[in-house]
Amino acid sequence: MAIENHNTGNSGGVRPVVEKGEHIIARHLIEDDNIKEEKNLVIDGVDVSGRWNTFIISRVDSDFDRSFFEEIKKTVVGSRINRCWQCGMCTASCTVTPLYRRFNPRAFIYMMQLGNLKELKKYIDVAWRCVGCYKCSQRCPKQVNPAEMMEALALVIKKYFPEEVKTKLKLDEEVKKIYEDMIIGHGRLDLAKLHTSAMQKSGKTKELLGKIERDAIFKMAKDGRAFSILRLGKPHNWSRSKEAIENYLHKLNTIENGEAGV
Amino acid sequence: MSENILVIGGGPAGLNAAVMLSELGVNVTLVERDSFLGGNPKKFKYKFLFPDMQPADNVIGELIKKTESADNIKVYYSSEVSDFKENGKKFDAVIKSTSGSETKTFDSVIVATGFEHFDPARDAKYSYQLFDDVIDIKDLERMMGENNFVRPSNGKPPKKVAFILCVGSRDRHVGNQYCSRVCCTVSVKQAIEMREHFPDCEAYIFYMDIRTYGFFEDLYWKAMEEHDVQIVKGRIAEITSGPDNTVVCKGEDTLLRGPFEIPFDMVVLASGMEGGSQSPEISSKLGIELDEHGFLKPENVTLSPFKSNKPGVFLAGACTGPKAISDSITEGAAAAMNAYTYAVKNR
Numbered sequence: 103m104a105i106e107n108h109n110t111g112n113s114g115g116v117r118p119v120v121e122k123g124e125h126i127i128a129r130h131l132i133e134d135d136n137i138k139e140e141k142n143l144v145i146d147g148v149d150v151s152g153r154w155n156t157f158i159i160s161r162v163d164s165d166f167d168r169s170f171f172e173e174i175k176k177t178v179v180g181s182r183i184n185r186c187w188q189c190g191m192c193t194a195s196c197t198v199t200p201l202y203r204r205f206n207p208r209a210f211i212y213m214m215q216l217g218n219l220k221e222l223k224k225y226i227d228v229a230w231r232c233v234g235c236y237k238c239s240q241r242c243p244k245q246v247n248p249a250e251m252m253e254a255l256a257l258v259i260k261k262y263f264p265e266e267v268k269t270k271l272k273l274d275e276e277v278k279k280i281y282e283d284m285i286i287g288h289g290r291l292d293l294a295k296l297h298t299s300a301m302q303k304s305g306k307t308k309e310l311l312g313k314i315e316r317d318a319i320f321k322m323a324k325d326g327r328a329f330s331i332l333r334l335g336k337p338h339n340w341s342r343s344k345e346a347i348e349n350y351l352h353k354l355n356t357i358e359n360g361e362a363g364v
Numbered sequence: 365m366s367e368n369i370l371v372i373g374g375g376p377a378g379l380n381a382a383v384m385l386s387e388l389g390v391n392v393t394l395v396e397r398d399s400f401l402g403g404n405p406k407k408f409k410y411k412f413l414f415p416d417m418q419p420a421d422n423v424i425g426e427l428i429k430k431t432e433s434a435d436n437i438k439v440y441y442s443s444e445v446s447d448f449k450e451n452g453k454k455f456d457a458v459i460k461s462t463s464g465s466e467t468k469t470f471d472s473v474i475v476a477t478g479f480e481h482f483d484p485a486r487d488a489k490y491s492y493q494l495f496d497d498v499i500d501i502k503d504l505e506r507m508m509g510e511n512n513f514v515r516p517s518n519g520k521p522p523k524k525v526a527f528i529l530c531v532g533s534r535d536r537h538v539g540n541q542y543c544s545r546v547c548c549t550v551s552v553k554q555a556i557e558m559r560e561h562f563p564d565c566e567a568y569i570f571y572m573d574i575r576t577y578g579f580f581e582d583l584y585w586k587a588m589e590e591h592d593v594q595i596v597k598g599r600i601a602e603i604t605s606g607p608d609n610t611v612v613c614k615g616e617d618t619l620l621r622g623p624f625e626i627p628f629d630m631v632v633l634a635s636g637m638e639g640g641s642q643s644p645e646i647s648s649k650l651g652i653e654l655d656e657h658g659f660l661k662p663e664n665v666t667l668s669p670f671k672s673n674k675p676g677v678f679l680a681g682a683c684t685g686p687k688a689i690s691d692s693i694t695e696g697a698a699a700a701m702n703a704y705t706y707a708v709k710n711r
C-alpha cells in the first residue's frame with residue numbers, strides 16, 4: 103500500500119516508487135482507501151492506463167443494507183438491535199471507551215442497524231475490546247442489552263472480515279489461545295505465565311527481563327510465592343471439569359460458526 | 365329566550381363547541397367554508413387516528429352526527445362571515461352562502477377556523493410536485509384512507525419508503541420557526557400502518573428530533589420495537605431523482621458524520637401546520653389579533669388560551685397553533701363554556 107512507499111525516499115534523482123494517486127493535486131485530502139488505480143485499464147477499447155486510470159471513490163454512503171440488520175436481529179445476542187435510539191448512554195457508561203475512544207458501542211450499533219460495513223471495517227482493531235462488564239446494559243433506557251450487541255458485533259466481524267481478523271487481531275487470537283490452554287490444561291490462571299507468554303507472542307522478548315519483571319521475580323522469590331505457585335496442583339477432579347469445558351467450547355464454536363454462517 | 369351563538373369553522377373544535385352549546389339549549393349558528401363538516405380530518409380522509417389508532421369516524425363522524433341531528437344547530441355550508449360589526453356587547457354578522465346573505469345578531473362568537481397543511485411545493489429542495497413519488501403525510505393519509513397505497517409513478521407497491529420530518533416547520537428559510545407538534549406522531553403512526561399492511565416495505569425516518577410528546581411516545585417505541593422502523597439522524601437537504609425510477613434523499617448522517625445519498629421508492633414529507641390564509645382574514649374581519657407565527661393570538665396563552673383579545677370572541681382548536689384533535693376538542697368545550705357565560709352575563 104501507498105504508505106509503505108512513503109519512507110523509501112527520493113535519492114539520486116531516481117523517481118521514487120510512486121505514491122497512490124500521485125497526480126491528484128490536493129492528495130492530502132483523500133483517504134488512501136478511496137483511491138482506486140488499475141494496472142491496466144481499457145474503457146470502450148481505449149487504453150487509459152497511466153494517469154487517467156486514477157479514480158477517487160466517493161465517500162458518500164449510497165445505501166442502507168437492511169439484510170445485515172435482519173441477520174443480527176435473528177441472533178440471540180443481537181435480537182434487540184431494533185430498539186436502539188442512539189442516546190449514547192451505553193458509550194457514556196462504558197469501561198473501555200475512556201481508554202479507547204474509538205470503541206463506541208452506540209456507534210457500532212448504529213452501523214449494524216444501517217448495514218454500514220464500510221464504516222465498521224475501520225474499527226475492527228477495537229471492536230472486540232468489550233470487557234463484558236455490562237454497565238452499558240444496566241444503563242440503557244431501551245434495554246437493548248448493548249453488552250450482548252457487542253458479542254453480536256464480534257460474530258459478524260468474524261464473518262464479514264475474516265482477512266482483517268486474521269491480520270489485525272492475530273495477537274488477540276493467540277493470547278486467547280494461551281489463556282484457554284492454561285485454563286483447560288491446569289484449571290488455574292497463572293497471570294505471570296500469561297503475561298510472559300503474551301510478551302513472547304508479541305515479540306517483546308527483550309522487555310521480558312526488564313526492570314519491572316526483574317523486580318517482580320525477585321520479590322516473588324523472596325516472599326516464597328514463586329515456589330508455592332509451582333506446588334499448586336490442579337483443582338480437585340479437574341479432568342471432568344476439563345471435559346465439560348471442552349464440550350462447551352466445541353458447542354459454542356459450532357453455534358458461532360452457524361450464526362455467522364461460516 | 366335562548367342565547368344565540370355563532371361558531372365559525374366546522375372542524376373537530378367547532379363541532380364540539382356547537383354540540384356542547386346545543387346541549388345547553390343555545391341556538392347555534394355554524395358557518396363552514398366547505399360543503400361538508402369535519403375539518404381537515406374529513407377533508408383529507410384521515411382513517412385511523414393517533415394515539416390509539418381508532419377509526420377517525422368514531423370521533424369526527426360522531427361529532428358530525430350529533431351536530432346534524434340537533435334541532436338548535438343551524439349549519440351553513442359553503443358559507444362565510446362576510447361582514448362583522450360590534451353591536452353593544454353583541455355582534456352583528458352577515459352570513460354569505462350560496463343561497464344569499466343573511467344578517468344575524470349573536471351574543472358571542474367562537475372562532476374555530478383551524479389550520480392549513482404546509483404546502484411542500486413552497487420548499488423547492490424537496491422536489492414535491494416535481495417527482496410523483498414524493499408525497500406528504502396528508503397525501504399518505506388519503507392514500508391509506510382510500511386503500512390505495514402504491515407508488516404514484518407506476519402504481520406498484522413501494523419496497524423502501526423514507527419519511528422526512530420537519531418539512532415546513534423549524535426552518536427560517538420557509539418562515540416557520542415553530543414545531544408543528546403532530547407531524548412526528550403522524551409519521552410514526554403512518555410508518556406503523558405501512559409496516560403492518562406491507563411488511564416487506566422498509567421504513568426509514570429522517571429526523572432532527574423526534575417529538576412524540578407525552579403518551580404519543582408509545583407509538584414511537586412501538587414503531588421501532590415491533591415494526592423495525594429505522595430512524596436516521598439528519599435532515600434531508602435535497603431530493604433528486606435516482607436510477608431505476610428512484611428518488612434520492614441527500615443528507616448528512618450526523619451520528620456517523622458523513623454525507624449520504626440514499627435511493628427510495630417513495631418519500632413522505634411530514635409537512636407541518638400553518639395558520640393558512642383564513643387566519644389573517646378572520647383576524648382583520650373580526651378585529652382580533654394575529655401572532656408572529658401566523659395563527660390567531662389568545663389574550664393570554666397560559667391563563668386563557670381560548671379567549672381572543674376582543675371580549676365576546678373566543679378561540680378554539682388549531683387556529684391558535686398546532687395541536688392534536690383531543691386538544692382541539694377540549695378547547696372547543698372550553699370556548700363553549702366561556703361563550704355561554706359571556707352570553708348569559710350580557711343578556
Ligand SMILES: Cc1cc2nc3c(=O)[nH]c(=O)nc-3n(C[C@H](O)[C@H](O)[C@H](O)COP(=O)(O)OP(=O)(O)OC[C@H]3O[C@@H](n4cnc5c(N)ncnc54)[C@H](O)[C@@H]3O)c2cc1C
Nearest residue numbers: 373375376377397403404413414478479642681682688689
Ligand atoms: C396529516 C395530519 C394528520 C393528523 N392526524 C391526527 C390524528 O391522528 N390524531 C389527532 O389527534 N390529530 C391529528 N392531526 C391534528 C388534527 O388535524 C387537528 O388537531 C384538528 O384538525 C384541528 O381541528 P380544528 O377544528 O381546530 O381545525 P380544522 O380541522 O382545520 O377545521 C377547521 C374548519 O374551519 C373551516 N374554516 C376555516 N376558515 C373558515 C372561515 N373563514 N369560515 C368558515 N369556515 C372556515 C375549515 O373549512 C375547516 O372545516 C393531524 C394533523 C395532520 C396535519
Ligand code: SF4
Nearest residue numbers: 186188189190192242
Ligand atoms: S444501546 Fe441503549 S444506551 Fe446505547 S445508544 Fe442504544 S438505546 Fe442508548
Ligand code: SF4
Nearest residue numbers: 196232233235236238
Ligand atoms: S459491557 Fe462492554 S460495551 Fe458494555 S460497558 Fe462494559 S465494556 Fe463497555
Ligand code: SF4
Nearest residue numbers: 530543544545547548
Ligand atoms: S412534530 Fe416533529 S416533525 Fe413536526 S415540526 Fe415538530 S419535530 Fe418536526
